[in-house]
Amino acid sequence: MTRRILILGGTTEARLLAGRLAARGGLDVTVSLAGRTARIIDHGVPVRVGGFGGIEGLAAYLDEAEIDLMIDATHPFADQISRSAVAASVATGRRLLALRRPPWAPMAGDHWTEAADESAAVAALGETPRRVFLALGRQELRRFAAAPQHFYLVRSIDPIEDWPLPDAVFIEQRGPFREEDEVRLMREHRIDTLVARNSGGDAGYAKIVAARALGLPAVIIRRPVLPGAETVDTVDAAVAWIDHAFPPASERGV
Ligand SMILES: NC(=O)c1ccc[n+]([C@@H]2O[C@H](COP(=O)([O-])OP(=O)(O)OC[C@H]3O[C@@H](n4cnc5c(N)ncnc54)[C@H](OP(=O)(O)O)[C@@H]3O)[C@@H](O)[C@H]2O)c1
Secondary structure (H helix, E strand, C coil), X not given: CCEEEEEECCCHHHHHHHHHHHCCCCEEEEEEECCCCCCCCCCCCCEEECCCCHHHHHHHHHHHCCCCEEEECXXXXXXXXXXXXXXXXXXXXXXXXXXXXXXXXXXXXXXXXXECCHHHHHHHHCCCCCEEEEEXXXXXXXXXXXXXXXXEEEEECCCCCCCCCCCEEEEECCCCXXXXXXXXXHHHCCCCEEEEECCCCCCCCHHHHHHHHHCCEEEEECCCCCCCCCEECCHHHHHHHHHHHCCCHHHHCC
């Protein structure tokens, strides 16, 4: 019996999980992407792109596509789709597993100020002009328009066309990033403060390590609190969970 799995993606973990499941028989896997970035990365399984139309749209998709298991492997800050996933799972009775990497924890040598959201991060920067490395999603940057006294180095995957501040430099890069490159970048732009979300994971950790190495303060934005769902924190654990829920044919003695 083929089991249908929908992976809500947009993360490295979603891509890796899809690749692992593609190699396994008995599963029909689709990855869903919001379509925020121009280039769609190959996932090794079919990809659908674009929002579902809220909770109702996602619930209708789950029913129409006869999804046996939805895996929310979206970014820890993508709270809207994660809320939709929980609500649509409850509405349809279809199973949900969340794959969420653990957050980073401050270590010796880190100088973190934790902020509840982007507005709190803007406030934490204070009045005195700073040279800020903003490693944030495109949609959150506009909060920093409230603090035009700072210089901003902004890194994004796709170009940002409508940035409202005069003193900013933009670079387009997709991770993973290396510590030595992050140190070089911060030195080159004379950065004195890092602003980052507590995304967790390896791909974005180099900037945190670089700030530590340079002795720079960092304003770290906490994750949104999400409604409860059964959660694993690694791709391996997700595969093991799926193997347990839907044992491969050989293990069923078929
Ligand atoms: N937020 C970040 O910092 C960040 C970083 C890296 C990657 N991403 C990825 O980028 C995507 C969008 O992030 P976001 O913060 O804008 O999400 P969000 O605020 O939680 O979602 C906004 C809306 O976008 C649609 N959407 C989001 N993820 C989707 C997915 N995987 N498949 C289909 N529709 C999706 C949904 O539209 P409908 O309501 O119409 O269904 C959702 O209500 C996510 O896939 C996430 O994993 C986000």
